[in-house]
Amino acid sequence: MRVKYFAWVRERVGVAEETVEPPADVRTVSDLIGWLSSRGETYAHAFEKPKVIRAAIDQAHVKPDAVISGAREIAFFPPMTGG
Amino acid sequence: MSVTATIRIQEADFDAAQEIAALTGGRTDIGAVVTFSGICRGSENGEPIAALTLEHYPGMAEAEIGRHADEALSRWPLQGLTIIHRFGRIAPGENIVLVVTASPHRQAAFEAAEFLMDFLKTNAPFWKREESEKGTSWIEARDHDDAAAARWTKS
Numbered sequence: 001m002r003v004k005y006f007a008w009v010r011e012r013v014g015v016a017e018e019t020v021e022p023p024a025d026v027r028t029v030s031d032l033i034g035w036l037s038s039r040g041e042t043y044a045h046a047f048e049k050p051k052v053i054r055a056a057i058d059q060a061h062v063k064p065d066a067v068i069s070g071a072r073e074i075a076f077f078p079p080m081t082g083g
Numbered sequence: 084m085s086v087t088a089t090i091r092i093q094e095a096d097f098d099a100a101q102e103i104a105a106l107t108g109g110r111t112d113i114g115a116v117v118t119f120s121g122i123c124r125g126s127e128n129g130e131p132i133a134a135l136t137l138e139h140y141p142g143m144a145e146a147e148i149g150r151h152a153d154e155a156l157s158r159w160p161l162q163g164l165t166i167i168h169r170f171g172r173i174a175p176g177e178n179i180v181l182v183v184t185a186s187p188h189r190q191a192a193f194e195a196a197e198f199l200m201d202f203l204k205t206n207a208p209f210w211k212r213e214e215s216e217k218g219t220s221w222i223e224a225r226d227h228d229d230a231a232a233a234r235w236t237k238s
Contacts, residue, residue: 007138007210008221059143060150061206075140075208079224082137082168082209083121083180083200 001068003036005046006077009053012046022068029055030064032074046076054079088152088164092144094171097181106163106185113162117192119182119200125175127222133214135222137170137179140208144168151202155184158198159191166199168209198235205232 004017026035030050037047047053055062056075068074089105091097099118107113123135148166156164163185173179182199184192211222 004140006140006208007212056140056143056208059140059146061147075143077140077208078210078221080205080208081211081222081224082139082207083204083228 001071002073003032004073004075006075008078009046009076012042014042027067027069028064029057029062029066029068029074032068033064033076052078086156086161086163088149088156088166090145090148090152090165091167092139092141092148093167093169096169096178097167099178099181099183102165102167102181102183106165106183110162112187113185114187115189115192116163116183116185117189117196118184119180119196120178121180121200123173123175123177123179127213127215130215130217132175133216134172134174135179136172136212136214136219138210138212139168139170143208147207148203151199151206155195155199159184159186159195161186161191161195164195164199166203168203168207170209201228201232201235204228 002017003020005013010016022032022035026032033047033050036043054077057066057071058073099120103116152164152166161184165183167181169179182196184195186192205228212219213222
């Protein structure tokens with residue numbers, strides 16, 4: 001699946017998007033944050049406060065317990081500050 | 084007649100008067116137009132800033148604003164709705180966002196514009212970074228913006 005990062009999450013991870021193949025036991029958005037965090041220091045830094053991180057599956061907001069199976073695109077970003 | 088919202092995510096500036104004219108031109112059924120313009124302030128928390136840079140999530144920005152526009156159209160008797168949100172570098176005094184609502188009477192136009200702005204602040208995937216003498220930093224989300232959006236979902 002494709003993963004996108006925005007704002008300071010993007011800066012900390014170091015890439016704007018990538019394709020990942022998480023193992024089958026990574027079922028939810030929260031699981032995915034945990035798995036990404038284990039991939040290296042830049043990820044651990046980006047996701048150090050998981051409660052602050054917002055997520056979207058296929059361009060719609062989701063909660064951390066949302067199931068990721070079937071998702072084409074998952075995005076992680078800080079709370080929004082538009083308007 | 085069903086109303087379709089006009090939604091534009093763009094780097095270029097907009098002209099509020101032109102957008103009002105586009106909604107109301109040639110019509111005599113509209114009784115109220117409310118416009119909200121969000122403008123870049125020259126200071127943030129008392130510190131002068133040189134500019135804001137807005138990052139957005141292309142695709143989701145249009146989709147998310149579209150979902151809230153549809154909800155506004157279903158909740159209020161609107162005759163026209165235009166939402167424009169800019170991205171990129173925006174200097175103090177320049178426009179950031181525009182909401183224009185048209186309805187037969189003022190209450191619906193006021194309420195729908197406020198509803199849309201409250202949700203744009205908290206749910207539209209845009210992030211502001213400020214430039215100042217100290218460097219650049221991401222602007223933090225404010226709790227009172229979350230509270231403003233939450234009041235529209237109270238029963």
